[in-house]
Amino acid sequence: MQTKVILSVWFSFLMLLFAASCVKEGPQGPSGTSGTNGTNGTNGVNGLDGAEKCSACHASNTDLYAKQLQFSNSIHRIGGNFERNQASCAICHTHQGFLERLETGALATAEDVKDPTPINCRTCHMIHETYDITDYDLRTTAPVTLINGGTVDFGKGNLCITCHQSRPYVVPVVGSDSTVISSSRWGTHHGPQSALVFGLGGYEVPGSLEYTSSPHKDVIPDGCISCHMANAFGDSGGVIPLI
Numbered sequence: 001m002q003t004k005v006i007l008s009v010w011f012s013f014l015m016l017l018f019a020a021s022c023v024k025e026g027p028q029g030p031s032g033t034s035g036t037n038g039t040n041g042t043n044g045v046n047g048l049d050g051a052e053k054c055s056a057c058h059a060s061n062t063d064l065y066a067k068q069l070q071f072s073n074s075i076h077r078i079g080g081n082f083e084r085n086q087a088s089c090a091i092c093h094t095h096q097g098f099l100e101r102l103e104t105g106a107l108a109t110a111e112d113v114k115d116p117t118p119i120n121c122r123t124c125h126m127i128h129e130t131y132d133i134t135d136y137d138l139r140t141t142a143p144v145t146l147i148n149g150g151t152v153d154f155g156k157g158n159l160c161i162t163c164h165q166s167r168p169y170v171v172p173v174v175g176s177d178s179t180v181i182s183s184s185r186w187g188t189h190h191g192p193q194s195a196l197v198f199g200l201g202g203y204e205v206p207g208s209l210e211y212t213s214s215p216h217k218d219v220i221p222d223g224c225i226s227c228h229m230a231n232a233f234g235d236s237g238g239v240i241p242l243i
């Protein structure tokens with residue numbers, strides 16, 4: 001925008017100069033006063049100029065490097081299963097699929113994900129959306145309605161639960177021969193942690209005693225991250241070297 005204005009001012013100036021050079025010159029007038037210096041451009045977010053905004057994260061401290069180090073050691077980075085880029089897997093296994101799912105709410109991407117990337121800083125944070133410190137905000141903290149039913153709320157841990165939940169499945173009827181195992185991935189899949197912590201989706205043997213849930217989940221407001229992202233030990237974040 002500014003560049004356009006400057007260009008058109010220059011253009012008008014050149015036109016005037018051209019026009020002026022065609023007429024007969026009169027005596028020279030007095031010099032004008034100097035203009036004021038321009039200010040650094042802002043991008044309208046918080047009034048800081050570009051360099052100040054970037055240095056909220058890209059600075060001489062090691063805050064960013066520490067997180068990169070911990071992340072590079074996590075299964076999200078090194079697990080390698082992000083080649084699961086088919087539409088129904090990509091929503092949890094690839095960065096691109098997860099972002100698409102947050103936007104559409106669908107349980108599959110519209111197409112297989114081309115050039116898949118593993119989960120990374122940009123998957124969980126808003127990196128380079130506004131280019132200021134709020135880029136570290138989490139992509140989602142909304143309570144999650146699980147694919148197999150039940151709404152759970154673990155605060156910041158809801159980000160994790162969006163993926164770490166069972167895929168759709170039908171509980172087999174005991175003694176029946178009607179259950180068809182349709183693939184090697186039939187069943188809850190590998191991410192039933194949220195259902196487990198909240199005591200949802202388990203098989204209940206009919207009987208006289210009611211099933212109750214443990215109160216553990218009520219004393220850890222941010223759930224998953226309270227344990228898995230506790231203070232780092234060396235290059236590992238959390239109680240176990242994984243986020």
Ligand code: HEC
Nearest residue numbers: 050053054056057058068121127128131132133134135136
């Ligand atoms: C909220 C913190 C934050 C702010 C503000 C921020 N960045 Fe980044 N930047 C990051 C993170 C996180 C990464 C990714 C690091 C990784 O993948 O290991 C990154 C990566 C980069 C990279 C490497 C290439 C890439 O995209 O991975 C460049 C270059 C960069 N940023 C430039 C900038 C510039 C220029 C600005 C300001 C206009 C800026 N950043 C503002 C956090 C930030």
Ligand code: HEC
Nearest residue numbers: 075076079080081082092093098159160163224228242243
């Ligand atoms: C975008 C979906 C997604 C999100 C969000 C997500 N995960 Fe994961 N997580 C995965 C997938 C997929 C794997 C397996 C990666 C692989 O094997 O390549 C995994 C692996 C893990 C592992 C390692 C499991 C193992 O077998 O060693 C842990 C622990 C974990 N995640 C915890 C978390 C926590 C805590 C959060 C929230 C901060 C979180 N995850 C957010 C999808 C996700």
Ligand code: HEC
Nearest residue numbers: 081084088089091092093163164165166167185189190191
């Ligand atoms: C709702 C989210 C979700 C969907 C959809 C999903 N996965 Fe996963 N998957 C996970 C999570 C979370 C883990 C890691 C959990 C852990 O290690 O405890 C995982 C782990 C895996 C693993 C590593 C464990 C192993 O067996 O070696 C493979 C392979 C895998 N998934 C394949 C697939 C395939 C293939 C599909 C599609 C048919 C798929 N996943 C769909 C969430 C999902």
Ligand code: HEC
Nearest residue numbers: 064067068071076119120121123124136156159225229243
């Ligand atoms: C699986 C999701 C996930 C990934 C991937 C991830 N983070 Fe985070 N990050 C979180 C969560 C959740 C928190 C909040 C932890 C808390 O509040 O205790 C967090 C906190 C942070 C913080 C502290 C922010 C603040 O407001 O104090 C920084 C800095 C950060 N992450 C940087 C990174 C960088 C850099 C990367 C990539 C190298 C990265 N994260 C990858 C989920 C993730």
Ligand code: HEC
Nearest residue numbers: 157160161164193194197220223224225226227228239240
């Ligand atoms: C009270 C602390 C705590 C909470 C809350 C918690 N976990 Fe865990 N989690 C653990 C511990 C401890 C282990 C076992 C670590 C081991 O075996 O090395 C574990 C294991 C796991 C594993 C398997 C890791 C592996 O190496 O196979 C995954 C994946 C996981 N948790 C994800 C989650 C998710 C997602 C949530 C939130 C729904 C969650 N956890 C909540 C402490 C916790």
